[in-house]
Amino acid sequence: MEFSEHIKTANVEDVILRQPFRPSIKGTLCVTGHHLLFSDREEDSSWQLLLLLRNIDAIEKRITGSSGTITIKCKDLCVLHLDIPGMEQCLNIASSIEALSSFENIPEMYPFFHRPQDLSLEDTWGLSSTEEDFTHMQELYDRWRLSLVNSDFSICPSYPSAVIVPRSVDDETLVKAARFRQGGRFPVLCYYHSKNGMVIMRSSQPMTGANRKRCREDELLLQAVIDGSELGYIVDTRSSQQAQQARMTGGGFESKSCYSHWKRLHRHLERGKVLQESLIKLVEACGDQSHSMDRWLSKLENSKWLSHVHCTLSTAGLVAECVERDGHSVLVHGSDGTDTTLLVTTLAQLIVDPQSRTLRGFLRLLEKEWIQAGHPFQQRCAHSAYSHARLKQESPVFLLLLDCVWQLSRQFPLALEFNEMLLLRLAQEAYASDFGTFLCNCEQERCALGVKEKTHCLFQFLLRPSEREQFLNPLYEHTDLAIWPCVQPQSLHLWSGFFLRWTEHAQNMEEARQEIWTIVNQYREKAGVEETSQALSKHCEPLSVVENLMEELTVL
């Protein structure tokens, strides 16, 4: 398909751009296959706006007389207005944007065309893989092994090619267990707690169905996880009623009689459409201009977003508690095992694992638990809060994760090595990106399309020395302890950095952040001076003896 077919008017002069934080400016608007380009006509200032069309969630046009206004609402919640002279031009631009921004054909998306000079396609793609991780985890070797049973993605299309499973379970058992789990997502290891050897596993729901089917291999697999003796917990992210209902459609849950050493806990987390609608309502509430306190609080409550944050964090806390305090292994699953399951396992790891709180560790955690574990980004992040399109598979699960991570960072401002900027960047990149990282729904699709060969990797990019600095938390101090979030509603807040990002207020916060950096840097510099001075004072000591002698001499 040719992009040019959709571009009826490529250039318009004398367009006025209005956007947050900047005075409105006049300039030239240009539509290309992937971008909306705007540059002012001043020779000396080279200010440009380069907006990825994929980032556009909705556009609205209003024609008044011979000119028109296009309102562009982006997936990162920014809203821009373009005043375009000429009705026809305005309509042309609007229809081009509409057509180009809703392309769903992955190989034609921008990451496949993004070729910056300082990046090479030869560079490493991704931070690590299950295989690589496993080679570094010797303590796992006597009970766990790497299985390549899914190397051609035939057992489970949404899993990566390699997974970690109990050593005592052979591949044949895995194949059979996979058939018993929805989408083939059989229980695999996602976190090993080296303090006490306990693990977090994840899977999808078992397909017990209405007539309570059993699967010997699945039971064996789980038995092998807890090594026969003790007890394990299954945290089901559905209510027990929902789990019961799932049996009618072939799904189900692990019954007590068949999995006697596992104890099921149900924690209802919202997913899918409900979550998407919650986001839409919240964004609508944030944009409300009525200035009425009651209206705001009732809309905030009505959106239920903070309730979702609350439930997610408490469930993650529960999982972390089982592993860290109670000393038991946990299996987490919902129905598909690709949404709320990942939400819970990721946050639980962040709470108990200091490694995952570093910048690199966190990105690796996301790569492992979201990209490689098959969260369907392409479907979930197709549209954001402004879109008028009919909802399909959209759901802001990843955004909810970032929000929860932000809540953690508020409660433990020294514990995370990365800062809010990183979370904001990730929120943006998940919906529209120059990079291939968030493309596709799973590893199988990525391999089929050659994503790793033909696009650049976001995580690698963010870790480059030139980028890295801006995502660091100046106050970071490593701690080996678990960070238990407080989940009382009074301690959870609206993520204003994201939801109110384009308001005046955000700038004050940015300035305050800068100030913190300055203070910390001053401290680091001066602390350096102090080291020097300590050394100097040592030098001074013998000298002062001489000095004293001299003084005495003078007196004499």
Place this chain on the structure above:
Amino acid sequence: MEHIRTPKVEQVKLQDRFSNKSITGTLYLTATHLIFVESNSTSAQEIWILHHHIASVEKLSLTTTGCPLVIQCRNFRVVHFVVPRERDCHDVYSSLLRLLRPVSYEELYAFSYNPKQNDEQREEGWQLIDLAAEFERMGVPCDQWQLTDVNREYKVCETYPRDLYVPITASKPIIVGSSKFRSKGRFPVLTYFYQEKKAAVCRCSQPLSGFSARCLEDEHMLQAISRANHNSRFVYVMDTRPKLNALANRAAGKGYENEDNYSNIRFQFVGIENIHVMRASLQKLLEVVGTRALSMTDYLQGLENSGWLRHIKAVVDAAIFLAKAVTVEGASVLVHCSDGWDRTAQVCSLGALLMDPYYRTIKGFMVLIEKDWISFGHKFADRCDQLDGDSKEVSPVFTQFLECVWQLTEQFPQAFEFSEWFLIQIHEHVHSCQFGNFLGNNQRQREELQIKERTYSLWAHLLSEKQNYLNPLYNPILAETNPVLEPSTQPCFFKFWRNMYHQFDRSMHPRQSILKHILTLTENNRELEKTAQTLKAKLQKLGVSTSPLGLYTPSRERALPPRPQSLILGAPLSRKEAQQDEEEEEAVFGEEAREDEPPGSDGERTVEGSSATENGYPELQGTFESKSEPAIVSLEFGVARMTC
């Protein structure tokens, strides 16, 4: 002392109000404090509650473990004791009932409190804040405004201070006439002068206009105010009440200014509710946030239904209106409500805070409170229930003001020299009656009580601990370019002030505090600079040239400066408490974990089974706990320890 029947009760349980945790200890009753000391010998937790802080004591019905006693404090501490013997409980209860209701000012703590200062130091403390100097700083007296001696003997208005500033053209007969037409004689006087535009902020009480009454002197007074400002042809008259309330007042012979009678005024209602509405609103808010296992939905609905944030926003909105009228339009504004000592004080002081960066400094903020609240007669004694009085007069008007300021500090993190800790300390002492500043209802009463001779000033005390109240992000340069703050009035920027209303609820607080950390860094910075300089000087003296020596890795072992022990500054206070924190949280998740399990099957998930020592917060503790002596007055202990 004669009121104390049982000075000591042992084996008393203190229950956490949000979890099932409790600790056992001994309860002591002294003349000034209720003290709870944990029995655990290694690191006993102590709680000191000043009698003046206690708002209510409630004895609940007897249970199997003992007799529960619930004490609610004005600083939002809620303690829940269980006393084993009913008789002891009743003794404590009845003693407290008497102790927390002093009948005369002489019984208040301020008159017995002695911080070991001599008379000279005490006097110096009282001289720290000088309102005449403050008016001079504003540029008053000037060619349009003068000091009047009409109230020197408190003859015109009992509740105003002696020194008042009025327009030059307002003669004594006009003042006296006007005062007779104003409720409680509170005629229009200057409270803030915006030098740049020569615009004035004046305050008064409502006119006694009824349905049709007029007063020529009062009309002249307003005209004089208008004429004193050449920038604007009119004066704004802000009635901070809702229109309905003002209308109702007309039936009682009071009311508001009729625009037809007063030339050149623009009249405006603002709609801040009265003290009774505010009292009920705070009550509702505290009920909501005091609920155990509160759900997000109930929390947000409760927040909305309490109306508290709506009232806070109304006050801020009014202050913004005032600041805009003065700074943008250059118009003078006259503010009043009914008596001109509650809502008027809120709006005038908050408006001035928005306009003048000086009031955003520690010293300036004290001046502001001294001027608009203390000297102009906000009825602290009645509103804060200092003596056993009319409960209908009690209202959190000043608390609201402090919260409005906090909301602004949240919007402008770099505009204030002080941190929220400072606001909370002021709130603490407004109710503690430990210092003389807030005693009584007006200046005249304070003079009669000989406050300055017999008590100490809070301001001197706070200034001596200034380093604890600094906002490390404060940037005075910003105020030079943008002196006037323009806060957003969008409701999403008004938040629940957890650190005020949950000050003492351990489980509610973040475990690490940015504020404390940065404060420490800045202090270290200053110290390091000093050391470096002395050493450099020494070297120069010795004739040695400085050469850089090696690179440095920051060490955390350095002794940290003393910090007040407070939850809002994050981090557990001791290892013991760190563990307790752990267990509390355990309980939070633990409870949930058991919810949908059949009874009896929860035996496997024992709270005891987890090892709290292993995952306690030793490092956090090591980093944050200050080894030095705690500040004399700390929130944890409520008041000075040395006095007991």
